[in-house]
Amino acid sequence: xxQMTQSPSSLSASVGDRVTITCRASQGIxxxxxxxxxxxxxxxxxxxxxxxSLQSGVPSRFSGSGSGTDFTLTISSLxxxxxxxxxxxxxxxxxxxxxxxxxxxxx
Amino acid sequence: xxxxxxxGGGLVQPGGxxxxxxxxxxxxxxxxxxxxxxxxxxxxxxxxxxxxGSGDSTYYADSVKGRxxxxxxxxxxxxxxxxxxxxxxxxxxxxxxxxxxFLEWLPGPFDSWxxxxxxxxxx
Numbered sequence: 001x002x003q004m005t006q007s008p009s010s011l012s013a014s015v016g017d018r019v020t021i022t023c024r025a026s027q028g029i030x031x032x033x034x035x036x037x038x039x040x041x042x043x044x045x046x047x048x049x050x051x052x053s054l055q056s057g058v059p060s061r062f063s064g065s066g067s068g069t070d071f072t073l074t075i076s077s078l079x080x081x082x083x084x085x086x087x088x089x090x091x092x093x094x095x096x097x098x099x100x101x102x103x104x105x106x107x
Numbered sequence: 108x109x110x111x112x113x114x115g116g117g118l119v120q121p122g123g124x125x126x127x128x129x130x131x132x133x134x135x136x137x138x139x140x141x142x143x144x145x146x147x148x149x150x151x152x153x154x155x156x157x158x159x160g161s162g163d164s165t166y167y168a169d170s171v172k173g174r175x176x177x178x179x180x181x182x183x184x185x186x187x188x189x190x191x192x193x194x195x196x197x198x199x200x201x202x203x204x205x206x207x208x209f210l211e212w213l214p215g216p217f218d219s220w221x222x223x224x225x226x227x228x229x230x
Contacts (some may be wrong), residue, residue: 001169032213034215034216034217036152036217038152043159043202043220043221043222043223044144044152044202044217044220046207046216046217046218049207049215049216050216055207055218059170063190071146085108085151087151089154089215090215091154091213091214091215092215093166093212093213094157094166094212094214095154095166095168095214096142096154096157096166096213096214096215097154097168098144098151098152098153098154099151100151101151101152
């Protein structure tokens with residue numbers, strides 16, 4: 001099975017900072033990679049799919065890049081409402097494995 | 108508006124069984140793959156199982172293979188998860204989730220999620 005790793009596991013940044021989260025797949029998954037945001041006590045929200053496509057309604061400060069095994073989620077200017085845990089997900093069949101998550105908070 | 112409403116969670120003893128349901132509305136249910144995703148208390152997301160629109164293609168995480176069965180009834184717009192031989196490590200909130208793209212039988216990405224139903228496996 002494909003394993004997903006994320007780094008860092010947590011980060012603290014100031015409002016307005018550029019934040020980058022990395023996701024790595026144990027084998028190539030083309031661009032079958034999604035990013036989700038989960039705020040405390042809430043259900044996950046889809047941010048990015050196909051590695052770099054922004055889901056409808058998601059602010060443009062969120063962007064994704066990468067293909068194959070290495071992927072990145074970038075928040076261009078961190079806002080207070082972006083405090084959450086971020087998960088990557090491989091959806092290249094047969095499995096839909098999630099990464100372990102990256103917790104983002106405000107410094 | 109897409110709505111997904113899970114039910115069937117509760118407290119069950121180790122080795123027991125439970126069937127979860129997810130009632131869907133607001134979209135053409137049979138045209139979308141569906142998945143179950145779970146989240147243990149204080150832990151991350153774990154994909155559990157996926158089913159294609161007609162129900163004939165199913166996939167499972169290794170952790171539940173042979174114990175859980177996913178199915179769907181397109182006439183009732185309902186997704187199911189039959190869970191047998193339950194273990195303490197199956198304790199989690201179980202979410203049903205709808206795949207983003209029409210007629211794409213993939214285990215993601217998920218654009219709609221239910222609110223979840225809690226399954227607790229304990230004696």
